[in-house]
Amino acid sequence: MRIVLDAMGSDHAPEVDVEGGVRAARRFGHEIVLVGQRQAIEAELAKHDTADLPLSIVEASQVVAMDEHPSQAVRNKPDASIVVGMNQVREGHADALVSMGNSGGVLAAAVASVGRVGRIPGVHRPALSTVFPHMDGFSFLLDIGANTDCKPEWLVQFALMGAVYARNVLGIDNPRVALLSNGEEETKGNKLVQDTRELLRQLSLNLVGNVEGKDLTRGLADVIVTDGFVGNVALKTAEGVASMILALLKNEIKSRPLAMVGGLLAKPAFKAAGRRLDYREYGGAPLLGVNGVVIMGHGRSDALAVENAIGMAITAVEGNLIETIRQDIQDAMTILSKAPKSD
Amino acid sequence: MRIVLDAMGSDHAPEVDVEGGVRAARRFGHEIVLVGQRQAIEAELAKHDTADLPLSIVEASQVVAMDEHPSQAVRNKPDASIVVGMNQVREGHADALVSMGNSGGVLAAAVASVGRVGRIPGVHRPALSTVFPHMDGFSFLLDIGANTDCKPEWLVQFALMGAVYARNVLGIDNPRVALLSNGEEETKGNKLVQDTRELLRQLSLNLVGNVEGKDLTRGLADVIVTDGFVGNVALKTAEGVASMILALLKNEIKSRPLAMVGGLLAKPAFKAAGRRLDYREYGGAPLLGVNGVVIMGHGRSDALAVENAIGMAITAVEGNLIETIRQDIQDAMTILSKAPKSD
Numbered sequence: 068m069r070i071v072l073d074a075m076g077s078d079h080a081p082e083v084d085v086e087g088g089v090r091a092a093r094r095f096g097h098e099i100v101l102v103g104q105r106q107a108i109e110a111e112l113a114k115h116d117t118a119d120l121p122l123s124i125v126e127a128s129q130v131v132a133m134d135e136h137p138s139q140a141v142r143n144k145p146d147a148s149i150v151v152g153m154n155q156v157r158e159g160h161a162d163a164l165v166s167m168g169n170s171g172g173v174l175a176a177a178v179a180s181v182g183r184v185g186r187i188p189g190v191h192r193p194a195l196s197t198v199f200p201h202m203d204g205f206s207f208l209l210d211i212g213a214n215t216d217c218k219p220e221w222l223v224q225f226a227l228m229g230a231v232y233a234r235n236v237l238g239i240d241n242p243r244v245a246l247l248s249n250g251e252e253e254t255k256g257n258k259l260v261q262d263t264r265e266l267l268r269q270l271s272l273n274l275v276g277n278v279e280g281k282d283l284t285r286g287l288a289d290v291i292v293t294d295g296f297v298g299n300v301a302l303k304t305a306e307g308v309a310s311m312i313l314a315l316l317k318n319e320i321k322s323r324p325l326a327m328v329g330g331l332l333a334k335p336a337f338k339a340a341g342r343r344l345d346y347r348e349y350g351g352a353p354l355l356g357v358n359g360v361v362i363m364g365h366g367r368s369d370a371l372a373v374e375n376a377i378g379m380a381i382t383a384v385e386g387n388l389i390e391t392i393r394q395d396i397q398d399a400m401t402i403l404s405k406a407p408k409s410d
Numbered sequence: 411m412r413i414v415l416d417a418m419g420s421d422h423a424p425e426v427d428v429e430g431g432v433r434a435a436r437r438f439g440h441e442i443v444l445v446g447q448r449q450a451i452e453a454e455l456a457k458h459d460t461a462d463l464p465l466s467i468v469e470a471s472q473v474v475a476m477d478e479h480p481s482q483a484v485r486n487k488p489d490a491s492i493v494v495g496m497n498q499v500r501e502g503h504a505d506a507l508v509s510m511g512n513s514g515g516v517l518a519a520a521v522a523s524v525g526r527v528g529r530i531p532g533v534h535r536p537a538l539s540t541v542f543p544h545m546d547g548f549s550f551l552l553d554i555g556a557n558t559d560c561k562p563e564w565l566v567q568f569a570l571m572g573a574v575y576a577r578n579v580l581g582i583d584n585p586r587v588a589l590l591s592n593g594e595e596e597t598k599g600n601k602l603v604q605d606t607r608e609l610l611r612q613l614s615l616n617l618v619g620n621v622e623g624k625d626l627t628r629g630l631a632d633v634i635v636t637d638g639f640v641g642n643v644a645l646k647t648a649e650g651v652a653s654m655i656l657a658l659l660k661n662e663i664k665s666r667p668l669a670m671v672g673g674l675l676a677k678p679a680f681k682a683a684g685r686r687l688d689y690r691e692y693g694g695a696p697l698l699g700v701n702g703v704v705i706m707g708h709g710r711s712d713a714l715a716v717e718n719a720i721g722m723a724i725t726a727v728e729g730n731l732i733e734t735i736r737q738d739i740q741d742a743m744t745i746l747s748k749a750p751k752s753d
Contacts, residue, residue, distance in 0.1 A: 202654060212592055215600040249555055249642035257558040257639040280646030284654040296600040297643055299592035300636075303623030304644045308651045311545060311627040312683070319679035326679035332672025336662035340655070 074103035076168030087373020137171025193356030235386030350375025417446035419511030430716020480514030536699035578729035693718025
């Protein structure tokens with residue numbers, strides 16, 4: 068198996084990306100193809116003991132920055148690491164791609180520009196996903212930003228793809244699927260949620276109904292489906308609230324001498340709590356619906372996060388993610404096309 | 411001035427509601443009309459020194475519970491405290507209504523059922539609102555659940571009404587208005603956000619553009635506008651994340667003896683941080699667009715929150731909230747009706 072790693076992806080690229088790649092090559096034994104500026108990559112590799120490790124470099128002279136307009140950048144930079152990396156997958160030189168870069172850029176490179184691997188046959192739209200930590204583990208949330216205005220049929224496919232990922236990659240036997248809504252009751256939801264729910268009922272998914280925003284942190288479902296606008300707002304609201312609470316606590320503790328002593332004593336507890344909320348423990352999340360395994364991580368990732376993201380890509384390839392999605396989507400579309408229309 | 415208080419509203423009604431009413435009568439000197447079951451109210455009043463305070467009781471034999479279907483409950487219970495209270499406002503016996511009860515019930519009583527005060531002339535839809543704390547104060551967010559599928563014209567009115575409330579009640583001179591979106595850039599947003607933005611640009615509001623979910627806690631705008639589906643998801647996501655972080659910290663601190671000592675020392679800091687996040691400090695938020703001042707508080711409110719919510723109602727009446735909204739909506743609709751259509 069060969070896994071392509073976008074060596075120029077993270078905020079601290081190529082340092083942490085290359086280190087993560089080296090660790091993954093050592094841990095998993097599969098070949099890691101580092102794509103990016105050769106000199107910079109070689110300088111990073113020299114910091115590690117890479118003797119006998121299955122590592123290779125593919126040159127890509129350009130980089131898509133975090134603040135660039137994704138599809139424009141990808142169009143204007145045919146030699147960008149993410150484009151060259153995607154080409155490796157498309158042309159069959161590699162089994163999966165991992166990137167900590169601009170997620171819009173990864174999406175554009177996958178489906179909208181040169182080097183694109185395109186969509187899995189039958190898939191309407193690819194979806195960006197994330198893991199959302201809760202008290203006892205995490206839920207898998209999609210879409211978080213690839214598609215702002217969605218049709219019910221798209222959300223149905225997000226649910227199907229999310230369920231396949233949960234089963235084949237996360238190892239959850241019969242994943243509970245829910246729609247994100249403004250209330251748990253069946254009567255709640257906007258038109259999109261209600262129409263999607265009608266369609267999902269006809270399929271054999273383990274549909275547990277609607278969950279609310281507060282349920283994102285309660286572990287009521289394994290796969291939570293929403294459109295990319297709402298998913299993005301929910302995810303960023305969560306990030307904002309988490310940062311604010313920790314900042315507020317820090318401010319208040321700092322302004323009280325006794326509390327500051329307390330804060331120091333409690334520090335390991337803060338750290339442990341922080342780890343539970345830390346995306347890096349989860350590595351990355353897939354871009355689902357594209358015709359290749361694509362795992363994206365956070366720009367702020369460290370080497371451990373990169374290593375874990377590569378691990379997820381390997382599990383996805385071994386778990387036959389793409390072919391299972393293709394088959395499940397096809398089966399579902401057959402069922403829905405035969406069902407009597409309610410409107 | 412007479413303010414109607416739904417004495418049966420909160421989770422601990424009528425105890426905290428009546429206590430809040432007594433405190434408000436003492437503090438503000440305006441008459442507080444307690445609506446609910448007379449015996450229960452009188453029993454609570456007996457616990458306080460109410461001599462010479464401007465308090466009165468209006469009997470209402472029924473109560474809308476938190477878990478009832480709002481509009482059904484209001485329809486089936488013509489003698490519910492919220493319905494009887496709304497009637498007091500509609501018939502001109504009172505200037506404002508304050509309730510800590512089922513917000514859907516308050517909405518239904520205001521616009522959809524018996525006793526309704528109806529909408530302000532020209533208003534398409536009323537909106538539920540909330541205050542959203544950030545590091546340096548709070549933003550005002552609407553709609554948070556009254557309208558799931560919205561039209562751009564409705565969101566324009568939410569923006570106008572929110573700006574009037576910010577100006578006339580919260581005392582913010584030139585409130586910054588923003589649309590909640592999946593990115594700050596102008597090109598971001600779903601169709602609803604983009605169409606609303608086009609309309610808002612033609613008005614004289616202080617429009618600062620789009621804000622993201624993470625900006626809810628950054629104080630980038632005073633009034634943040636969204637549809638009721640997204641607003642509800644954002645608000646409940648924030649509540650869920652806040653609870654989870656505090657629970658995680660508590661768990662981790664408890665599992666470490668030294669951290670537990672630290673946690674005890676840091677307790678005042680935790681409390682102070684908690685207060686900054688506490689809705690009770692803000693009292694309540696209005697139901698905007700209905701033809702009367704209606705302030706709603708959280709079901710978990712205590713007497714201080716009830717007192718503060720009554721204070722907000724008084725400020726809204728003094729600030730001429732309803733008439734200003736009517737005038738601003740009329741002016742804006744005149745401008746928009748004259749503007750060339752872009753599509």
